[in-house]
Amino acid sequence: MYAFFKTLHILGLVLMLGNVTVTALWKVFADRSCKTQIMSFSQWLVTVTDFSFTLPGGFLMVIGGLGAAYFGGWSLTTPWLLVGQIMMGIAGGVWLGILVPIQIKQAAWARDFAITGEVPAAYRKASATWLVWGLLSTVPLGIGMWVMVAKPQLW
Template sequence: MYEFFKGVHIFGLILMAGNVTVTAFWKVFADRTCKTQIVAFAQWLVTVTDFSFTLTGGFLMVLGGYGAAFAGHISLFSTPWLVYGQLMLAVSGAIWVGILVPIQIRQASAAQDFAIIGDVPDSYKKDSRTWLIWGLISTVPLTLGMYFMVAKPF
């Protein structure tokens, strides 16, 4: 059972980390075109892929991680690398839920409007910069969490 849950955990990480990385990359390039239909379509894809891959990946990562810890008789709260890994995932998740998702919702609404009526507004561009900065910041604890899980430095 331990190996099964560990596999689920790793698969979830691949889904989540892969989507976080790729989404930021292609959204930046779509936004730089300033072509309303391209920007609107990219913003729609950000929403779809975040809820399809990031959320699903995060769920599988947590399910697999806790399942592996349970099956492997590993203490979640007294094993230092697990504590730090969980803390880093919580920090990254808090940034995603508290900052990134509200921006994405606001941008998705704006994109529906400007795809039809004209130019990409400055407010959307400002939100895009904020989304990118906080998105990059949120990958730092995610990457640290991966390090703690793999290297087990403590």
């Protein structure tokens, strides 16, 4: 059972971390194209991929991690597990508290400018904010990944 849950945990990480990094890349290129149809489609895909990969990936990471900890005989207060959980919480908090609200606003703007052909300055400003916070949210995911692999003696 340990191997099963660890596999779910790793699959969740691959889905989540893979999606957040690739999404940022193609969204930046779509926005830089200045082609409203491409930008609008890209913004729609941000939502689709978040619900198809990021959200299920996070779910698998949590369920897999809890199951692996249980069947591996580790307490959730083991330092490296605790740090991993905190890092996941930080990344999830940024995603839910900052990135998703920006994406909702951008999706509305994108629907409009796909028709009008005029991208509002607020969309571009929100894109820059989304990119910065999105990149910052990958840092705790990377730290969490490292502590899960290295299992360092932290205290």
